[in-house]
């Protein structure tokens with residue numbers, strides 16, 4: 001039977017590959033992003049800002065009315081606005097916090113009642129290894145991704161008795177628009193990856209698909225690094 005899967009930030013990069021993975025498996029995908037672009041075959045593609053709590057709750061309500069209870073949400077939309085903390089503007093700080101942390105919370109909250117009612121569901125956050133590595137210039141970004149891990153762990157305890165699992169995928173260096181912006185920092189990180197290559201979006205999509213499947217029903221409250229060994233030991 002087709003499941004209803006919501007993917008945020010599905011227009012490009014990791015989110016698009018995740019959405020495509022579920023579409024290829026025959027699932028009904030609701031794809032959210034600011035541009036509204038989505039892979040062909042998405043059941044719903046909506047243009048919204050994940051940090052707009054009203055827009056998110058309306059979009060979730062409408063998607064659930066059309067496609068039924070949400071089996072899994074992949075909370076992926078995210079941005080970077082790198083810069084040294086000493087010189088970071090309020091705007092740089094707030095943009096990252098509102099998208100990566102407020103947005104993650106609003107999107108998750110919008111689907112929980114549907115999952116609780118159905119006594120089943122998977123919440124899958126796309127975190128990052130950045131808070132483990134202490135990447136310079138990413139104080140805002142690392143703070144939000146560490147926050148997502150705390151959010152996931154508390155939430156996993158709150159909803160476990162309802163058959164809902166909550167986990168974080170922490171990607172390392174993945175080949176997308178976001179990492180093209182890293183310039184020389186990208187090569188420095190690449191040289192530290194034991195598997196010796198940058199990750200592909202399909203590496204993350206495969207893990208998200210697993211966390212939404214019955215094969216992962218006994219996994220909750222954890223962080224899975226998909227990073228070629230970059231942050232080994234964390």
Ligand code: NDP
Pocket residue numbers: 008009010011012013014015032033034035036037048049050051076077078079099103126127128129170171172173174175176177178179
């Ligand atoms: P991209 O920049 O390629 O894609 C980001 C996606 O998020 C786009 O679909 C964008 O769509 C969407 N988005 C951004 N802001 C908003 C918003 N306010 N509301 C709705 N959608 C938004 O990034 P990646 O694919 O590389 O990253 C995806 C996730 O993976 C992020 O959370 C990122 O932090 C994380 N990650 C990525 C790594 C990497 O190496 N690439 C490493 C570790 C973590 P649109 O512009 O249309 O809104």
